[in-house]
Amino acid sequence: MAKRDEFYTHIENGYSFKGDFITMGAAMLEGETITGAHVKVPLKTLNRHGLIAGATGTGKTKSLQVIAENLSDKGIPVLLMDLKGDLSGLAQPSPGHPKIDERHEKIGLPFESKSFPVEILSLSEQDGVKLRATVSEFGPILLSRILDLSDTQEGILAVVFKYCDDHKLPLLDLKDLKKVLQYATGEGKEEFSKEYGRISTSSTGTILRKIIELEQQGAELFFGEKSFDVDDLTRIDENGRGYINIIRLTDIQDRPKLFSTFMLSLLAEIYSTFPEQGDSDRPELIFFIDEAHLIFKEASGALLDQIENIVKLIRSKGIGLYFVTQNPTDVPPAVLSQLGLKVQHALRAFTARDRKAIKLTAENYPISEYYNTKEVLTSLGIGEALITALDEKGRPTPLAATMLRAPMSRMDILSASELKNLIRSSSLMEKYNEEIDRESAYEMLNEKIEKAEKEAEKDKERERNSTTRSTSTRRRRSSRQDPVVKVLTSATFIRGVLGILKKVMR
Numbered sequence: 109m110a111k112r113d114e115f116y117t118h119i120e121n122g123y124s125f126k127g128d129f130i131t132m133g134a135a136m137l138e139g140e141t142i143t144g145a146h147v148k149v150p151l152k153t154l155n156r157h158g159l160i161a162g163a164t165g166t167g168k169t170k171s172l173q174v175i176a177e178n179l180s181d182k183g184i185p186v187l188l189m190d191l192k193g194d195l196s197g198l199a200q201p202s203p204g205h206p207k208i209d210e211r212h213e214k215i216g217l218p219f220e221s222k223s224f225p226v227e228i229l230s231l232s233e234q235d236g237v238k239l240r241a242t243v244s245e246f247g248p249i250l251l252s253r254i255l256d257l258s259d260t261q262e263g264i265l266a267v268v269f270k271y272c273d274d275h276k277l278p279l280l281d282l283k284d285l286k287k288v289l290q291y292a293t294g295e296g297k298e299e300f301s302k303e304y305g306r307i308s309t310s311s312t313g314t315i316l317r318k319i320i321e322l323e324q325q326g327a328e329l330f331f332g333e334k335s336f337d338v339d340d341l342t343r344i345d346e347n348g349r350g351y352i353n354i355i356r357l358t359d360i361q362d363r364p365k366l367f368s369t370f371m372l373s374l375l376a377e378i379y380s381t382f383p384e385q386g387d388s389d390r391p392e393l394i395f396f397i398d399e400a401h402l403i404f405k406e407a408s409g410a411l412l413d414q415i416e417n418i419v420k421l422i423r424s425k426g427i428g429l430y431f432v433t434q435n436p437t438d439v440p441p442a443v444l445s446q447l448g449l450k451v452q453h454a455l456r457a458f459t460a461r462d463r464k465a466i467k468l469t470a471e472n473y474p475i476s477e478y479y480n481t482k483e484v485l486t487s488l489g490i491g492e493a494l495i496t497a498l499d500e501k502g503r504p505t506p507l508a509a510t511m512l513r514a515p516m517s518r519m520d521i522l523s524a525s526e527l528k529n530l531i532r533s534s535s536l537m538e539k540y541n542e543e544i545d546r547e548s549a550y551e552m553l554n555e556k557i558e559k560a561e562k563e564a565e566k567d568k569e570r571e572r573n574s575t576t577r578s579t580s581t582r583r584r585r586s587s588r589q590d591p592v593v594k595v596l597t598s599a600t601f602i603r604g605v606l607g608i609l610k611k612v613m614r
Contacts, residue, residue, distance in 0.1 A: 112137060115478055119145040122506035125499065127152050127389055130178035132451075132495055133512040134215040137478060139487075141511045144216040149175075151182060153448055153498040155391040155423045158430040159439065161469075162453020167491045168432055169194055171451050172396055173515040175430075176352055179394055180224045185342045185350035189371070191399045193358040197518030199226035199530050208514045211491070215511055222516045225345040228531050229355045231370055232329055235528070236356055237536045239336045241373050243279040244269075250376055253414045254369045255318040264311050267304045268292060274303075277549040281331040282319055284549035289316055295557050325363035330370060333544040338378050340536060342393055368403045368411065375418045378427060385426035392426030400431035401438035416442045436469050444472065448498040454488035476507040484509055 119135045119142070128151045135145040160175075162168050169192070176186045176198065188195050202208070202221040212219040230236030243251070248269045252262040268288050272279050279285055292300045293309045300307055343351045360366050378393070385392060397403065404412070419429060431439055431447070435455065439447075450473065457463045470481040474496055484494060488509065495510045522530065531537065 112142060116142050116145045118478070118506060119147065119508060122499075123148045123508075125150045125152075127500060128182065130175065130182065131217065131513065132174070133510045134217075135508040136492065136511055137509070141214040143214060145508075146216070147495050147508045147510045149449055149497045150500050151184070151390040152388075152500050153502065154179075154184075154394060155385075155388075155426050155428040156448030156498050156502070157419060157423065157428055157446055158449030158451070159436060159444070159447045160396075160430060160432045160451045160453075161434065161436045161438075162488075162493065163434060163456045165490065166453035166488070167493070167512065168434075168453055169398075170491065170515055170519065171453070171493060171512060172398070172430075172432055173198065173517065173519070174513055176394075176396065177224060177516050180350045180352050182390070183344055183348050183350050184391055185344070185353065185393050187341055187353045187355070187393060187395045189355050189357055189397050189399075191357045191367075191402070193356065194521055195354050196226070196228070196522040196527060196530075197520050198224050198352050198354070199522060200518040200526065202514070202516055202518055211511065211514055215513055217513055219514065220516055224517055225347075225349055225351045226530060227343075227351050227353045227534060227536065228527070229353055231355060231357060231366070232326055232359050234356050234359060235531050237336075237531075237534055238540050239355065239370070239374075240330060240332050240540070241335050241377065242333060243281060243285050243331055244272075245335060245377065246373055250372060250414070253411050254372065255315065255322065256411065257315065257318070260308075261311050261315055264292075264307055265315060267300075267307065271300065271304065272549055277552055278546075280333055280546075280548040281550075282323055282328055286316060286319055287550045287553050289319075291553050291557070295560065296553075322366070322369065325366040326360060327366050327369060330366065333546070334540055334542070336540060338374070338381055340539075341378075371397065371403060372411075372414060372418070375422060375427075375429075379418065379422050379425060382425040382427065384424055386424075388426055390426075391428050394428045394430065396430045396432060398432045400433040401435075404438060404440055404443075412440055412442075416440070416446075419443055419446045435465055436472060437465050448502075450494075450496050452485065452494040453492070455485050457486050474504050474507045479507060479509060481507065 115135070115137045123146065125148065129148040130151070132147045132149060134141050134143060135147055136142065160168050160171050172188070173195065176188060179186050190196075201223045204219070204221055208219055228236040229239055231239050246254075248262065248266040252265055255261075257265065268285070269279065271277070271292070272288060277284075277288065279288070289312045292307045293312050297307075341351075341353055345351060357367065375395075382392060403415070422429065430449070431443075433439060436444060436450075436452070452469065452473070455462070455466050455469060457466055466482055466485050470485060473481050473494060475481075479494075481494070488494070491512050491514075493510055493512060494507060495505075496507050497505045499505050
C-alpha cells in the first residue's frame with residue numbers, strides 16, 4: 109500500500125502543471141489502475157512533436173482520436189492523415205458502452221459522449237474538399253528533394269524556374285513543367301543558351317522521367333489550381349472548438365511518393381506562411397501523420413534531411429507533428445530525438461528482430477524505478493500505453509503505464525450516407541472543388557512555338573518567292589538581248605563578211 113501511495117504522489121508531482129492541459133488517462137502500477145493518478149500533457153509543449161507507436165490492434169488509432177478530440181475541445185485545430193479510413197467517426201458522438209463506463213470509473217474521469225466539427229479533405233478522386241498546390245509554390249529546391257535530383261539536375265530545375273519567372277510563364281501543373289523542360293532543349297535551345305547557358309538534353313531527360321514517375325502515382329490530381337489556403341486548416345467553429353480536418357488517403361497508401369510529396373509541400377507552405385509564435389501557451393495546429401513509415405521507407409537522404417529540418421524549425425510556428433507508426437524504429441533517429449510526447453502501446457516479441465526492436469525502444473524512455481520498461485512493453489493490454497511528455501519547462505515527465513480514456517466520439521466509421529451529408533455541408537467545397545485551367549506555361553509556350561513556326565514558314569515563302577523572281581528575270585534577260593549588243597553583233601558579222609569578200613576578189 110505504501111508503494112501505491114508513493115507512486116500516486118510520484119505521478120501527481122510529475123504531472124502537475126500551472127497552465128492548461130489535456131488528460132490522457134490514469135497511471136497503472138503492476139497491472140492495476142491508480143484511480144485519480146492522472147497522466148496529462150500540457151498544451152504549452154504540444155508543439156514539441158510526438159510519437160504514437162505500437163503493434164497492430166493495440167489502440168494507436170484510438171489514442172490519436174482521444175488526443176484530437178481533446179485538442180478540438182481546447183480550441184486547437186487538428187489535421188489527420190487517414191490512410192486506413194477509420195477516423196471519420198469523429199463527426200458523430202459515441203453510442204456509449206458499459207465497458208467504457210467501467211474504464212472511466214477506474215480512471216476517475218466522467219465519460220461524455222459528443223461529436224466534433226469535422227472537415228473531410230481529399231488528395232485524390234475521392235469525395236471531399238480538394239487539396240491542390242501549384243508547381244511554382246513548391247519551388248525548385250523542394251521539388252528537387254522530392255524527385256531525388258542530383259546537384260546538376262537541381263541547378264537545371266532552378267534555371268527553368270528562373271526562366272519562367274523572367275518571362276512571366278506560370279508553372280501551375282506538371283504539364284507546364286514538362287513543356288518548359290522540353291522547350292529548353294528543343295525549340296528554345298538557342299534562347300536558353302544565350303540567357304542561361306547550354307542545358308544538357310540527358311539531364312532534362314532524367315528530370316522528365318522522374319516527373320512521369322510522380323505522375324504515375326496520381327500527382328497530376330494534386331498539382332494545379334485552386335491552391336489550398338493553409339489558413340483554412342485553423343478554423344474554429346461557433347462553439348469555440350477547433351476543426352478536425354481529416355485527409356482521406358485510403359486510395360494512395362500504396363503510392364508513398366505522392367504521400368510524401370503532399371506532406372512536405374503542406375509543411376513547407378505552413379512554415380512559410382504562419383507567423384513566429386515564440387513561447388506560446390498553446391499550439392496553432394497539430395498535425396498527425398498516420399502510417400508514418402510510408403514516408404521514411406523510400407525517402408532519399410536529401411528528403412530525410414528536408415523532413416528533419418522541417419521538424420526542427422516548424423515548432424517555432426506553433427505547429428506540432430505527431431508520427432503514428434507500428435514501431436519507433438520506423439522513424440529515423442534524427443527525427444525521433446526531436447519528439448517530446450511519446451505514447452507507446454504494446455509491442456510483440458515474435459522474432460529475434462522484434463526482441464531487438466523492443467530493447468531499442470525501451471532505451472528511448474526515461475529510466476523508472478517503478479517499471480521494467482522492456483517487460484512492460486510486451487505486457488500492455490489494448491487501450492494501455494507507456495507515456496512520457498514534456499513538462500512546462502521542457503523536462504521529460506515520469507514514465508507512466510497508462511490506462512487511456514475512451515474516445516468521446518464514435519469508434520467506428522461513418523456510413524456512406526453520413527459521409528455524403530458531412531461533405532455536402534462543407535463550407536469549403538464551393539471554394540476549392542471548381543477545376544481551373546487558366547493559361548499557363550504549357551499554352552503560352554505552345555503559342556510561342558506556333559508563332560515562331562508561322563514566322564519561319566513566312567520567311568521560307570518569301571525566300572522561295574525571291575528565288576523564283578530571280579530565276580524568271582535571268583530567263584527573260586537571256587531571251588531578250590540588249591539593242592547595243594545586237595548592233596555590235598551585227599557590225600562584227602558585217603566586218604567578217606566584208607573581210608571574206610575582199611580575200612575572194614583579190
